Amino acid sequence: MVVPCASGARPQTPHVSATRRAAGAAHDPYRNRLLDASVPAVHYGTARFVASDRAGSVIAARLCRRNREGERVSVKIKSQKDFWTGCLYLVFGAAAYWIARDYPVGTASRMGAGYFPSLLSGLLMLIGALSLLRSLTRRGAPLNGFAWRKAGIVFAATVAFAFLLERAGLLIALAVLILGSASASAKFRLEWRAILAAIGLIAFCALVFVKGLSLPMPLFGSWFES
Amino acid sequence: MDASIFANLGLGLQTAASAVNLAYCLFGVVMGTAIGVLPGLGPVATIAMLLPVTFGLPPVSALIMLAGIFYGAQYGGSTTAILINLPGESSSVVTALDGHEMAKQGRAGKALATAALASFFAGTVTTVLIALFSPPLAEIALKFGPAEYFSLMVLGLVASVVLAHGSLLHAIGMIVFGLLLGIVGTDVNANVARYTFGVPELLDGINFVVVAMGVFGLGEIISNLEKEGERSLLVKKVTGLMLARDELKAIAAPALRGTALGSILGILPGGGAMLSSFAAYALEKKVSRNAKNFGKGAIEGVAAPEAANNAGAQSSFIPMLTLGIPSNPVMALMIGAMIMQGIQPGPSVMTEQPALFWGLVASMWIGNLMLVVLNLPLIGLWVRMVSVPYHFLFPAIMVFCAIGVFSLANTTFDIYFMAVFGLAGYLFRKLECEPAPMLLGFILGPMMEEFLRRTLLLSKGNPLVLVSRPISATMLAIAALAMLTVLLPALRKKREEVFVEDD
Numbered sequence: 001m002v003v004p005c006a007s008g009a010r011p012q013t014p015h016v017s018a019t020r021r022a023a024g025a026a027h028d029p030y031r032n033r034l035l036d037a038s039v040p041a042v043h044y045g046t047a048r049f050v051a052s053d054r055a056g057s058v059i060a061a062r063l064c065r066r067n068r069e070g071e072r073v074s075v076k077i078k079s080q081k082d083f084w085t086g087c088l089y090l091v092f093g094a095a096a097y098w099i100a101r102d103y104p105v106g107t108a109s110r111m112g113a114g115y116f117p118s119l120l121s122g123l124l125m126l127i128g129a130l131s132l133l134r135s136l137t138r139r140g141a142p143l144n145g146f147a148w149r150k151a152g153i154v155f156a157a158t159v160a161f162a163f164l165l166e167r168a169g170l171l172i173a174l175a176v177l178i179l180g181s182a183s184a185s186a187k188f189r190l191e192w193r194a195i196l197a198a199i200g201l202i203a204f205c206a207l208v209f210v211k212g213l214s215l216p217m218p219l220f221g222s223w224f225e226s
Numbered sequence: 227m228d229a230s231i232f233a234n235l236g237l238g239l240q241t242a243a244s245a246v247n248l249a250y251c252l253f254g255v256v257m258g259t260a261i262g263v264l265p266g267l268g269p270v271a272t273i274a275m276l277l278p279v280t281f282g283l284p285p286v287s288a289l290i291m292l293a294g295i296f297y298g299a300q301y302g303g304s305t306t307a308i309l310i311n312l313p314g315e316s317s318s319v320v321t322a323l324d325g326h327e328m329a330k331q332g333r334a335g336k337a338l339a340t341a342a343l344a345s346f347f348a349g350t351v352t353t354v355l356i357a358l359f360s361p362p363l364a365e366i367a368l369k370f371g372p373a374e375y376f377s378l379m380v381l382g383l384v385a386s387v388v389l390a391h392g393s394l395l396h397a398i399g400m401i402v403f404g405l406l407l408g409i410v411g412t413d414v415n416a417n418v419a420r421y422t423f424g425v426p427e428l429l430d431g432i433n434f435v436v437v438a439m440g441v442f443g444l445g446e447i448i449s450n451l452e453k454e455g456e457r458s459l460l461v462k463k464v465t466g467l468m469l470a471r472d473e474l475k476a477i478a479a480p481a482l483r484g485t486a487l488g489s490i491l492g493i494l495p496g497g498g499a500m501l502s503s504f505a506a507y508a509l510e511k512k513v514s515r516n517a518k519n520f521g522k523g524a525i526e527g528v529a530a531p532e533a534a535n536n537a538g539a540q541s542s543f544i545p546m547l548t549l550g551i552p553s554n555p556v557m558a559l560m561i562g563a564m565i566m567q568g569i570q571p572g573p574s575v576m577t578e579q580p581a582l583f584w585g586l587v588a589s590m591w592i593g594n595l596m597l598v599v600l601n602l603p604l605i606g607l608w609v610r611m612v613s614v615p616y617h618f619l620f621p622a623i624m625v626f627c628a629i630g631v632f633s634l635a636n637t638t639f640d641i642y643f644m645a646v647f648g649l650a651g652y653l654f655r656k657l658e659c660e661p662a663p664m665l666l667g668f669i670l671g672p673m674m675e676e677f678l679r680r681t682l683l684l685s686k687g688n689p690l691v692l693v694s695r696p697i698s699a700t701m702l703a704i705a706a707l708a709m710l711t712v713l714l715p716a717l718r719k720k721r722e723e724v725f726v727e728d729d
Contacts, residue, residue, distance in 0.1 A: 082393075085657045089399045096406050096421070103418055109687030113418035116675040120406050127399040134395065143656065147452040151652050154448050154624070155645050161628050162641035177628060178621040184451055185617035194618075201622055209629055216636050217629075 079140025082131045089128030096121035153184035169221035170210065174202045231357055238584030242592055247290050250283065251589050254291035255596045258298020263608045264619055265306050266450045269299035270555045270662075274438040275623070277563060278630045285567040286582045290589040292563055293543075296556055297349070297590075300539050301597050302608070304341045304532055308334060309612050317500040317535040320507040324520060324527030331523050335466040338605060340477055342598050343469070344529040348485040348537035349594030355489050356544055356587050360576065364548040367573035372680035373691055377698040377705075379674050382551045384705040385494060387663050388712050396659045404664035407432060408671020415679065427639040434562040436631055437668055438555070440644040441661045443627045445651020447620045454616065467602055477529035480510050484530035488537030493544050494553065502538030503531035540590055547583060548573055551670075555662045558669040 077083045100121060106112025157180035164173035178198045182188045209215045241247060254276075261272045276295050280288035300317070307318040308325035321341065328337040370378070387397035410421040411431030422428040469477075487509060488502035510530040511520050520527045542553045543560075550571035552558035564571045569579065576583045601608070631640045654661050685691035693699045 081657050082396075085396050085399065085659055088653075088657070089403070092403060092406070099421060103413075103420060104416065106416075107687055108682050108689065109685075111675075111679045111682060113413040113416040113420060116678065117406065117409055117420060120402055120409070124399060124402045124406065127395060127402060131395055131399065141658075146656060147448065147652075150451045151448045151649060154444060154451070155649050158444065158624065158628060158645035158648065159642060162638040162645070165632070165638050165641075174625060177625060181624050182617060182621045185620070186454055187615065187617045197618060198621075201625060205625060205629060209633075213633075215629070215633050217632065 077135050079135045079138055080143040081140050082135035082138070084143065086128045086131030086133075086135055089124050089131060091128075093121045093124030093126075093128055097125065150184045154181055157181035157184075165217060165221070167221045167223050169219050169224065170206060170217045171202060171219055172221075174205060178202070231361075234361075234580065234584045235357055235588060237580060238586075238588030241286060241581045241585030242290060242589035247287055247585065247589065248592070250287045250291040251294045251593050252596055252600075254294025255298040255593050256600065258295035258300075259302040259305075259597070259601060259604075259608065260298075260611060261295075262299030262302025263305050263611050264302075264614065264623075265310060265612065265616060266446060266619075267299075267623065268303060268442070268446075269296055270438060270442040270559065270665075271446060271623075272299040272302075273556060273559050274435055274442060275626050275630055277435055277559065278633045280563065281566065281633075285564070285569055285579075286585050288563065288567055289560070289582065289586050290593075292560060293586060293590060294593045294596075296560075297345075297536065297539060297593055297597065300536065301342070301345060301601065304345075304535075305338060305601075305605075305608050306612055308337045308341065308528070309609065317503045317539075318531075319500075320503050320531040321528060321535075323507070324522075324524050327521065327523035328525070328528065333466070333523065335605075336469060336473065336525065337528050339467045339469055339602060340473075340525055340528045341532040342601055344477060344481040344484065344533040345536040346594050346598045347481050348488060348533040349540060349597075350591060351485050352489050352492075352537045352540040353587060353591040353594075355541060356547075356590070357584075359493075360544055360548050360583075360587075363544065364573040364576045367549050368577075370573075370697070371695070372677040372684065373695050373698045374701070376674060376677040376681055377692055377701040378549060378551060379670050379677070381701045381705040381708075382545070382553065383663070383666060383670065384708055386553065386666050387660075388708045392658050392660050394709075394712055396657070397663045400654070400659050400661065400664040401667040404667025405671040405674065407437065407664070408668045409675065425639075427635075427637060431672075432643065432668075433634050433640060434559070434665070434668060435634055436640050436644050437647050438559060438665060439627045439631055440647025441651030441654070441665070442555070443623065444644065444648025445655060445661065447623060448648065448652040449655050450616065451620070467605070473525055476516070476525055480506075480514065480526040480530035481533040483509060483513070484533030485537045488534035489541040491534075492538035492541030492553075500535070500538075500554075503535035506530045506534030536594075543586075543590070546571065547575060547586070550575075550673075552666055555665045558665050561669055 096117060100114045100117040103114030103117065104112035105114040105118060108115075157177050160180060161173045161177040164176055175198065178201060179190070179194075182194065182198075188194065206219060210217055210219060242251065257276060258269075258272060261267055261275065262269060273292060273295050277292070280291055283291065303318040304321050304325070307322035308329055311322050311326040325337045325341065328334065383401050387394060387401065406421075408431070410428055412419050412422075412429050419429055484502075484506040487506045491502045491505060507520075507527060507530060510526055511517055514520070514524070514526050516524050516526055539556075542557055545551045545553050546557040546560055550561065550573070552561050561571045564575075569575060569582070627644065628641050631644045632638060634640055651661055654664070681691060682689065691698075693702060
């Protein structure tokens with residue numbers, strides 16, 4: 001996969017731009033996304049990986065950078081795992097550092113709320129940078145394709161359960177979670193045995209958790225209230 | 227000294243042998259085995275899933291039950307490894323080598339019996355070791371100031387990555403990432419909300435159960451689904467559990483060596499069950515007279531790692547109980563459980579709550595006894611549980627994870643968060659970033675910050691105090707040394723050898 005390079009910029013080191021945000025981040029949408037601190041950084045980490053996966057599972061990633069004469073040369077990434085881990089650490093570190101600016105650092109003898117986080121995020125960025133460096137010098141095992149469909153289904157089923165639990169109620173939320181997540185398996189067939197097992201599990205949960213342990217989960221949620 | 231140990235163990239037995247605690251111990255052991263036996267579920271996921279069940283219990287019962295779940299799950303993992311060559315956790319990987327081979331030859335019963343007996347033997351020895359070594363260690367620890375504690379935690383975290391497998395750099399990154407995650411929430415000293423993004427649910431920080439269930443529960447499920455293949459259950463019915471006399475003789479020495487190795491490695495921060503079993507297998511392969519049969523169903527190849535992993539699992543309780551330092555993710559969960567019960571883990575637990583401490587120690591032996599007595603007759607049930615197909619299993623695991631996480635604070639917010647951590651856990655696995663160090667960092671993060679704050683407050687901002695106090699300096703030196711040895715090429719090769727034993 002080819003990482004798009006904005007004229008000579010080095011997307012692999014977003015922390016550099018974190019300190020110079022004002023200077024020319026405006027024309028680089030990728031950098032802006034990274035630095036928008038109002039949204040948790042988690043999304044960016046995953047979003048970029050989705051993009052990379054689409055471009056192909058065996059990635060021949062190339063970076064653009066300029067040599068001494070100012071010509072563009074490409075650098076081959078030798079270890080994709082190191083590369084993406086480095087990116088991830090850098091992004092998290094930069095985001096954590098960026099957010100921690102708002103916390104009072106204090107002095108060493110009176111550590112403020114920002115002291116430890118700044119220290120740690122600096123360290124994380126350093127480790128990320130080292131990992132990126134290593135990805136260019138040391139060969140590593142290739143990154144095999146991601147099971148995004150399965151991961152997505154498991155994620156979506158869990159989120160759907162959380163969303164439905166208080167709205168539709170436990171019974172429907174469980175049915176969605178069980179049958180939804182089961183569809184992630186290649187071996188799953190919607191046949192009588194599966195449905196019977198699902199009904200059994202739902203009944204078990206309703207009896208044990210709601211009747212027995214009286215967890216505050218409605219069997220039928222707010223959608224059914226008139 | 228000796229007399230007081232007997233008095234202490236007496237007190238412990240009194241506590242652990244009360245009808246209520248016996249019942250919880252039994253419940254823990256059975257549930258732990260039942261869930262641990264399910265393919266693809268290791269002790270961390272099992273404990274995380276069952277943790278909410280213990281919240282309503284008094285602290286002693288809760289910890290006894292959790293400990294029971296732990297070695298139950300450990301034992302269940304070995305059963306799965308032997309029967310279907312699908313180790314639920316990394317520490318039973320080596321058990322699968324010879325154990326599964328034995329099962330193929332129709333000697334599954336003997337392999338399971340060997341595992342049970344070796345584990346029981348190791349458990350008995352380690353219980354005594356814990357009773358012997360914990361009090362002096364706690365006494366030393368009571369003299370520790372904040373600087374020593376900070377250095378000790380650094381040492382613990384460093385050791386946990388040095389002894390783990392995979393990239394050292396990535397593992398350190400995961401620790402730092404975990405430490406940062408641990409910071410999320412309100413800083414009690416400055417009353418500043420950190421990394422909460424204005425979300426009120428985050429003001430109290432992220433619950434470690436949410437992280438553990440996400441990363442080790444959901445993340446593991448996605449990984450398992452990815453490599454969903456055919457699993458063949460060779461053994462429909464296990465018979466021939468009894469070992470002949472010469473077989474008992476054959477396993478005695480390996481079990482002893484495994485126990486010795488396991489209990490030493492388990493005490494080390496970062497050690498524990500996995501390293502112990504790998505090392506024990508490697509050692510046994512070198513010294514055993516039967517070495518040529520290793521990998522082809524040698525009974526010694528089951529006894530040694532099984533004894534070692536149980537010994538390692540139990541002796542990792544020593545640093546947890548005396549110093550309050552988790553040496554592996556399971557201990558991190560135990561510490562989390564203690565904090566939730568309102569107990570500050572550390573050397574004072576032993577003096578302030580002797581009944582709790584010694585009760586837990588005594589319950590370990592009782593739990594191990596229960597495992598042997600129960601598991602051999604119940605083996606038919608476990609075989610049936612092992613054969614439940616994974617595509618029926620994982621939706622149920624997800625249900626229990628989701629409801630368990632909800633029950634922590636009765637909020638659906640935690641379920642969303644668990645889903646995010648599930649994706650993150652899968653991603654980390656793909657990138658070969660071990661999630662275990664992250665969980666250690668996550669638990670230790672707030673403690674480390676507090677100890678660093680106090681250290682620097684006392685030293686008026688001079689960080690050199692960490693290296694000028696002898697105990698603290700020694701620990702940092704050991705940590706540095708440990709890092710260096712891994713970076714040295716010759717030793718790195720050795721380390722890789724130990725971990726590729728399963729080829």
